[in-house]
Amino acid sequence: MLELIDVHTYYGNIQALKGISIHVEPGEVVTLIGSNGAGKTTTLRTIQGLLRPRQGKILFEGQDLSSSSSPEIVRLGIAQSPEGRMIFPRMTVLENLEMGAFHRQDKAGIQADMERVFTLFPRLQERIKQKGGTLSGGEQQMLAIARALMARPRLLLLDEPSMGLAPMLVNQIFSIIHEISDQGTTILLVEQNARMALTVANRGYVLQTGEIVLTGSAKELQVNETVRKAYLGEE
Amino acid sequence: MQNFWKALRASSILGAIGAVTVLLFGGWSSAVMGWLLGTAAGYTNSHDGLWPKPKIGAQMGAKTGLILGIWLAVASLVEGLIVRPLSGQTAISFPQALQYGLLGLVMAVVWSTVMSTIQSLTDPVQRRRMTWLLMALFLVVFPMVDQRAATGWIATVIQILIFAMLALGLNITVGYAGLLDLGYAAFFAIGAYTTGMLSSPHLGIEWNFWIVIWIAAAVAAIAGLVLGSPTLPLRGDYLAIVTLGFGEIVPIVFRNLTAIRIVEPISGLFATLLNRPELAICLVGCEEPLNLTNGEAGINPIGRPSLPFLGTFRSDNYLPWYYLVLLLVVFSVFMINRLRVSRLGRAWTAIREDELAASAMGINRVNVKLLAFAMGATFAGFAGAFYASYITAIFPSVFDFSVSVIILCMVILGGLGNMAGVLLGCVIIMGADRLFLPQLAQVLKGFLNTTVLPNIANPALRDFLAISFDPIQMRLFLFGLVLVVMMIVRPEGLVPSARRKAELRSEDPVVNESLADVRSV
Ligand SMILES: Nc1ncnc2c1ncn2[C@@H]1O[C@H](COP(=O)(O)OP(=O)(O)OP(=O)(O)O)[C@@H](O)[C@H]1O
Ligand SMILES: [Mg+2]
Numbered sequence A: 001m002l003e004l005i006d007v008h009t010y011y012g013n014i015q016a017l018k019g020i021s022i023h024v025e026p027g028e029v030v031t032l033i034g035s036n037g038a039g040k041t042t043t044l045r046t047i048q049g050l051l052r053p054r055q056g057k058i059l060f061e062g063q064d065l066s067s068s069s070s071p072e073i074v075r076l077g078i079a080q081s082p083e084g085r086m087i088f089p090r091m092t093v094l095e096n097l098e099m100g101a102f103h104r105q106d107k108a109g110i111q112a113d114m115e116r117v118f119t120l121f122p123r124l125q126e127r128i129k130q131k132g133g134t135l136s137g138g139e140q141q142m143l144a145i146a147r148a149l150m151a152r153p154r155l156l157l158l159d160e161p162s163m164g165l166a167p168m169l170v171n172q173i174f175s176i177i178h179e180i181s182d183q184g185t186t187i188l189l190v191e192q193n194a195r196m197a198l199t200v201a202n203r204g205y206v207l208q209t210g211e212i213v214l215t216g217s218a219k220e221l222q223v224n225e226t227v228r229k230a231y232l233g234e235e
Numbered sequence B: 001m002q003n004f005w006k007a008l009r010a011s012s013i014l015g016a017i018g019a020v021t022v023l024l025f026g027g028w029s030s031a032v033m034g035w036l037l038g039t040a041a042g043y044t045n046s047h048d049g050l051w052p053k054p055k056i057g058a059q060m061g062a063k064t065g066l067i068l069g070i071w072l073a074v075a076s077l078v079e080g081l082i083v084r085p086l087s088g089q090t091a092i093s094f095p096q097a098l099q100y101g102l103l104g105l106v107m108a109v110v111w112s113t114v115m116s117t118i119q120s121l122t123d124p125v126q127r128r129r130m131t132w133l134l135m136a137l138f139l140v141v142f143p144m145v146d147q148r149a150a151t152g153w154i155a156t157v158i159q160i161l162i163f164a165m166l167a168l169g170l171n172i173t174v175g176y177a178g179l180l181d182l183g184y185a186a187f188f189a190i191g192a193y194t195t196g197m198l199s200s201p202h203l204g205i206e207w208n209f210w211i212v213i214w215i216a217a218a219v220a221a222i223a224g225l226v227l228g229s230p231t232l233p234l235r236g237d238y239l240a241i242v243t244l245g246f247g248e249i250v251p252i253v254f255r256n257l258t259a260i261r262i263v264e265p266i267s268g269l270f271a272t273l274l275n276r277p278e279l280a281i282c283l284v285g286c287e288e289p290l291n292l293t294n295g296e297a298g299i300n301p302i303g304r305p306s307l308p309f310l311g312t313f314r315s316d317n318y319l320p321w322y323y324l325v326l327l328l329v330v331f332s333v334f335m336i337n338r339l340r341v342s343r344l345g346r347a348w349t350a351i352r353e354d355e356l357a358a359s360a361m362g363i364n365r366v367n368v369k370l371l372a373f374a375m376g377a378t379f380a381g382f383a384g385a386f387y388a389s390y391i392t393a394i395f396p397s398v399f400d401f402s403v404s405v406i407i408l409c410m411v412i413l414g415g416l417g418n419m420a421g422v423l424l425g426c427v428i429i430m431g432a433d434r435l436f437l438p439q440l441a442q443v444l445k446g447f448l449n450t451t452v453l454p455n456i457a458n459p460a461l462r463d464f465l466a467i468s469f470d471p472i473q474m475r476l477f478l479f480g481l482v483l484v485v486m487m488i489v490r491p492e493g494l495v496p497s498a499r500r501k502a503e504l505r506s507e508d509p510v511v512n513e514s515l516a517d518v519r520s521v
Helices: A040-047 A070-076 A093-100 A107-120 A122-126 A137-149 A167-182 A194-200 A218-223 A225-230 B002-025 B029-045 B054-086 B094-119 B124-149 B154-176 B185-198 B209-231 B236-256 B265-274 B318-341 B343-353 B355-360 B365-391 B401-414 B419-455 B459-468 B471-489 B498-505 B509-520
Strands: A002-011 A014-024 A029-033 A053-060 A078-081 A155-159 A186-191 A203-208 A211-217 B282-284
Touching: A002 A040, A014 A029, A014 A040, A014 A053, A014 A211, A029 A040, A029 A194, A040 A053, A040 A155, A040 A186, A070 A078, A070 B355, A078 A137, A093 A107, A093 A137, A093 B343, A107 A122, A107 A137, A107 A167, A122 A137, A137 A155, A137 A167, A167 A186, A167 A194, A186 A194, A194 A218, A203 A218, A211 A218, A211 A225, A218 A225, B002 B029, B002 B054, B002 B094, B002 B419, B029 B054, B029 B094, B029 B124, B054 B094, B054 B419, B094 B124, B124 B154, B124 B318, B154 B318, B154 B343, B154 B365, B154 B401, B154 B419, B185 B209, B185 B236, B185 B365, B185 B401, B209 B236, B209 B365, B236 B401, B318 B343, B318 B365, B318 B419, B343 B355, B343 B365, B355 B365, B401 B419, B401 B471, B419 B459, B419 B471
Parallel strands: A029 A186, A029 A203, A078 A155, A155 A186
Antiparallel strands: A002 A014, A002 A053, A203 A211
């Protein structure tokens, strides 16, 4: 479904991605793990067209994305819940969700997705008129995911959905991710919390300073020596 | 009881405004103010159907109208019997002053009662419709009343309405999209100069005003795109500085476009290389250089609109001008309101809130920002076209930085992002600037000359006083003072949009952050 081939991305002169190749098949949950500054967020931004790769190819369902703008990419079916949530703080929950569906015109479809999102996140329905900025951290995270779902993406990019959340909420968020995947959305999940990520994912990539150093099924990665030491914090 | 105090306070504020006006202008102005402020008092009296029964609403309206009316009546007496003689105008008799005062009082009571009764209608649709109807009635009848009452405000009101259009336009860029534009007067200038060039004997092109006004708006919109494009990667302070530069450049360009000669470039190059000027093929300004804008002297005269039955608008008859500009303002309000709730309007809000998140939602950042500039500029183009034709002469010095600042002040004073607030801010600033200060200056001067100066023996002191007591000179100082006080006391503006209000007043951290960004505007 999605394929990155030897992608190099720069911030000015700083090279953040040094030729990474990953692929995501329909229906999969693929996780991208790595420590701070490894280039995970950069990868997602590059896929979404917010950054341009200087070299390499990004194919989505066979179509080359490297010359598409981010509005076009959203329309093709890739939506993102960005790192740090980035909800619109002064818009209400409802308005935030509507912004997620910004590129869509089908009123009925939007309404249906709104209901779907509210069954996934009943908390949001209770707070529909509340300003985004006054939600708790966990609620903001839910809103960010829900907003991405409002684009009705075929591929959902999640950037650190568990960041800054209490363990209880982390579990809840991951079970929702599982549910979204069961409903048929393909997911590329970026996480620091490798343990949780590997429990929901089918496959994973390990990113280190802009390079893929390891890949395999979630099971393989869970038992891999390096991963255990570096990312699962085991001895 | 609490409602009573609220009403008392509102009507006293309005009463004080009315009293000051009457003290300065005297005569029939109390009747006009009674009507205007009575309507306003009735409106503030009871929004949201506070009074469930029309009868209670009417009673309440009568009371507030009475309080307001007393202010007006007292002011009329003071003006006629004390201020006039002291400031060297002919005094009027007590019955005459009383008559003016009572008329103001009656007007205040009647209109406050009417408006207040309307506000207590239970059906919100009916209530809104009646309120609009009453306001529309006021706006339509105003010129006749002004003429009858000999207050002579209409020329100023036309100016206020021109600036209302400008403020509404700037509100799109600054209020909706959050792009601080310090050079907005440039678009006003572009609209005016386009009109000047296309409908004046100066260049020999005299097109019809009704066509030219659209061209002016379109040219201004294109200028908006041109200004917008270099600012795209910039934020906040940097953006402000680029727009500031644009605002400075445009009047200078108009000042200097006085001797244009354009040569076809390739032959021009040869001519220079071979040092044979006759080789150059001249395109524009061949016999003598083309004087496009006539520099400092400006373009004059500029064509006026004409209509089938009315003929060409005349400068001594304000009525057609008034209705035309009123129509333009109503049109602007309508269009901008449509824009605000459209997809584009929502995209503006989104990029104002968080640009990166907005692009992740698939909002085209570039187009949305450019359109914010272009749309804002369009209304300045309309305003400029009307202005040029109304004044029939334009000069580059009219469009300098202070104009941009004044318009920005209107937007901020009234409440960023809220059209009613912006209009109110415009009326207050323009009213104070163009109506009150000049009149105050005149009254003070009369007062100095008749009452103070004759009693001062020292000639040096006399000269000093005569020179330094001029409120017009303190105009910018007063202006600055109002803004400073406003930003401290009520940073969200007089009538803030619900969103901004929430941002600014709550204790939430998000809100404090946004406080910072509004203040840095
Ligand atoms: N806007 C930017 N300008 C310059 N360098 C940047 C920028 N954003 C990120 N970088 C650099 O690119 C590298 C990769 O950053 P990225 O945000 O992709 O890391 P990450 O894997 O998401 O880390 P984290 O887990 O901490 O979010 C880092 O070295 C970072 O300093
Ligand atoms: Mg990151």
